[in-house]
Amino acid sequence: xxxxxxxxxxxxxxxxxxxxxxxxxxxxxxxxxxxxxxxxxxxxxxxxxxxxxxxxxxxxxxxxxxxxxxxxxxxxxxxxxxxxxxxxxxxxxxxxxxxxxxxxxxxxxxxxxxxxxxxxxxxxxxxxxxxxxxxxxxxxxxxxxxxxxxxxxxxxxxxxxxxxxxxxxxxxxxxxxxxxxxxxxxxxxxxxxxxxxxxxxxxxxxxxxxxxxxxxxxxxxxxxxxxxxxxxxxxxxxxxxxxxxxxxxxxxxxxxxxxxxxxxxxxxxxxxxxxxxxxxxxxxxxxxxxxxxxxxxxxxxxxxxxxxxxxxxxxxxxxxxxxxxxxxxxxxxxxxxxxxxxxxxxxxxxxxxxxxxxxxxxxxxxxxxxxxxxxxxxxxxxxxxxx
Ligand code: PMP
Ligand code: GLN
Numbered sequence: 389x390x391x392x393x394x395x396x397x398x399x400x401x402x403x404x405x406x407x408x409x410x411x412x413x414x415x416x417x418x419x420x421x422x423x424x425x426x427x428x429x430x431x432x433x434x435x436x437x438x439x440x441x442x443x444x445x446x447x448x449x450x451x452x453x454x455x456x457x458x459x460x461x462x463x464x465x466x467x468x469x470x471x472x473x474x475x476x477x478x479x480x481x482x483x484x485x486x487x488x489x490x491x492x493x494x495x496x497x498x499x500x501x502x503x504x505x506x507x508x509x510x511x512x513x514x515x516x517x518x519x520x521x522x523x524x525x526x527x528x529x530x531x532x533x534x535x536x537x538x539x540x541x542x543x544x545x546x547x548x549x550x551x552x553x554x555x556x557x558x559x560x561x562x563x564x565x566x567x568x569x570x571x572x573x574x575x576x577x578x579x580x581x582x583x584x585x586x587x588x589x590x591x592x593x594x595x596x597x598x599x600x601x602x603x604x605x606x607x608x609x610x611x612x613x614x615x616x617x618x619x620x621x622x623x624x625x626x627x628x629x630x631x632x633x634x635x636x637x638x639x640x641x642x643x644x645x646x647x648x649x650x651x652x653x654x655x656x657x658x659x660x661x662x663x664x665x666x667x668x669x670x671x672x673x674x675x676x677x678x679x680x681x682x683x684x685x686x687x688x689x690x691x692x693x694x695x696x697x698x699x700x701x702x703x704x705x706x707x708x709x710x711x712x713x714x715x716x717x718x719x720x721x722x723x724x725x726x727x728x729x730x731x732x733x734x735x736x737x738x739x740x741x742x743x744x745x746x747x748x749x750x751x752x753x754x755x756x757x758x759x760x761x762x763x764x765x766x767x768x769x770x771x772x773x774x775x
Contacts, residue, residue, distance in 0.1 A: 393518075399514060403739035414727050416727045419752045420735045423625040428623035431664075432661070432663055435662075436656045436661075439656040440656040445656065450647050453658045453659065453662070458474045459661070459662040461473065468599075469604060470601070476636040477633055477634060479634075479646060480630075480631050481630045482650040483617060483628035487617075488509075488512065488584070489515050490632070490645040491642050491645075493649075494640075494641035494642030501548040501549070502524065504516070504524065505525075505535070505552075506740065507741055508741075509558050526540060530698055530746075531699060534568070541575055544575055551582075551584070554587075555587065555702075556593055556703045558589070559707060559740050560700070562702075573602060573605035573606060577608070583602055583608065589702050589704070593676060594701055594702055610637070614634065615631070623675075689765030690752065692769070693713070696711075704755045707749045710750055718736070718738070719747050726750075732764045
């Protein structure tokens with residue numbers, strides 16, 4: 389048979405699908421793929437259900453339904469002081485995954501160099517490669533995962549024209565701090581570069597920190613495409629409703645890519661999300677507080693068994709060093725081992741690396757019911773003889 393896509397023909401299946409499949413087969417508690425085990429607010433689901441019955445259930449505008457675009461614009465203003473024109477600066481997509489694809493397609497040309505930080509979400513590099521852009525991967529290291537600003541500056545000085553930033557950052561839970569955002573903004577402005585910001589975990593930031601979009605930094609408003617996802621804000625990951633906020637000149641080519649990727653997104657779900665984004669502050673604060681308590685619950689449980697748990701300031705995830713348990717093998721071996729033997733699934737952190745990766749860290753997802761987290765800890769404790 390003819391050669392298939394050089395990017396996708398030889399690519400493996402995403403680690404999330406693999407580990408969730410293995411967890412199902414093994415009857416394991418799935419702390420691998422990031423999804424809550426309780427569906428999000430009933431009133432949001434009800435709004436979508438009513439919209440399904442009331443209709444219309446036909447193609448919405450490719451930009452998204454006005455109600456949701458207005459809600460996204462207002463959300464940008466309410467939380468970050470960003471003044472957004474809902475008609476010209478908001479695009480609704482089928483999840484952040486599509487938003488990322490469309491944004492990279494809209495921004496990059498073949499041969500362009502784009503700066504990425506690893507560990508990184510697994511869709512970034514294949515999409516860059518598909519476009520023919522060259523990823524310049526900058527590795528961040530535990531425990532603080534701080535940005536080597538000199539490396540970023542050198543890449544920009546040598547001609548990189550864009551950067552992709554994920555804050556809060558999957559899988560390591562890094563939340564970019566004010567100094568880093570200021571330094572990045574200054575560099576990007578100086579080199580006339582564009583930022584694509586994956587901010588799907590914007591409302592999952594802990595310990596009193598506030599999420600700060602790079603887009604709100606001086607000089608960044610016109611050169612940033614900011615990506616959000618309802619899946620994470622409303623604990624409804626299966627809905628796959630995402631969006632891009634960007635200045636008109638930047639959003640325009642992103643919209644053209646979107647029109648040939650999915651064109652549009654289910655209108656009933658868009659109505660539900662529009663309803664949700666108008667919820668009061670209590671909802672958003674409660675979400676972060678609940679997840680912070682779960683982070684702590686799982687972190688303490690794993691630490692009691694002997695894992696060395698790395699700090700996480702946001703997202704659904706903690707990473708833990710399993711070497712103190714005496715396991716000799718890679719992170720992939722470890723995650724498969726605990727899935728089949730202890731009946732608890734996790735994801736190997738090396739799956740988030742393009743190059744040389746640490747092999748001693750497993751990522752655990754904590755957005756589960758307390759009793760599920762407790763049972764997972766109990767199973768691991770029993771398995772490692774620490775019960
Ligand atoms: N970016 C990051 C960093 C993620 O962790 C995820 C996973 N949900 C996505 C993008 C994709 O989000 P969505 O489900 O809205 O496509
Ligand atoms: N973002 C989720 C995670 O990191 C998974 C999303 C997916 O399965 N594609 O676990």
